[in-house]
Amino acid sequence: MSGYSTLITVVGLAFLVHACYSAHEHFALYSINVDSLTSISSFTATPNSIYYLPIDISIETILAIIIICLGLVLGTPELRPIQWRVWAGQIERQREDGIFKKNGMIDNDYVGNFYKALEIRPGFVDIRMQRKRFIEWAKNGQLPLTETNGIAKIPK
Numbered sequence: 001m002s003g004y005s006t007l008i009t010v011v012g013l014a015f016l017v018h019a020c021y022s023a024h025e026h027f028a029l030y031s032i033n034v035d036s037l038t039s040i041s042s043f044t045a046t047p048n049s050i051y052y053l054p055i056d057i058s059i060e061t062i063l064a065i066i067i068i069c070l071g072l073v074l075g076t077p078e079l080r081p082i083q084w085r086v087w088a089g090q091i092e093r094q095r096e097d098g099i100f101k102k103n104g105m106i107d108n109d110y111v112g113n114f115y116k117a118l119e120i121r122p123g124f125v126d127i128r129m130q131r132k133r134f135i136e137w138a139k140n141g142q143l144p145l146t147e148t149n150g151i152a153k154i155p156k
């Protein structure tokens with residue numbers, strides 16, 4: 001997060017903490033008053049004796065939440081492209097020099113190839129090798145014998 005967004009978020013959190021504390025104190029004072037009134041035998045519950053949170057505390061809470069949301073939104077990193085071809089094009093253009101920033105530090109936002117783990121796993125089928133072997137089979141009439149064909153051993 002940038003400095004401004006962090007500052008806005010902290011200010012919003014301070015307002016939210018103050019609003020929560022004010023609501024707690026107001027409720028504590030209200031419950032003390034109601035307890036003292038219930039000890040009087042002639043006290044009956046009236047519609048005015050229902051607890052209501054003051055409007056200034058409610059407004060402060062809503063504004064604090066809006067300020068916090070604004071600070072968090074302003075602090076989000078730059079969005080990455082959604083389209084695969086755009087994203088893949090950026091990765092192809094960046095390659096190894098894309099890992100480093102202009103000042104020589106490592107860029108923490110550099111992601112790389114999401115599918116690298118899938119491409120290098122041991123049991124991954126090599127389509128190009130299988131195509132080459134099929135073309136050789138189509139030309140010669142038989143499959144070249146190797147230990148494995150990428151999936152299983154070739155039966156004799």
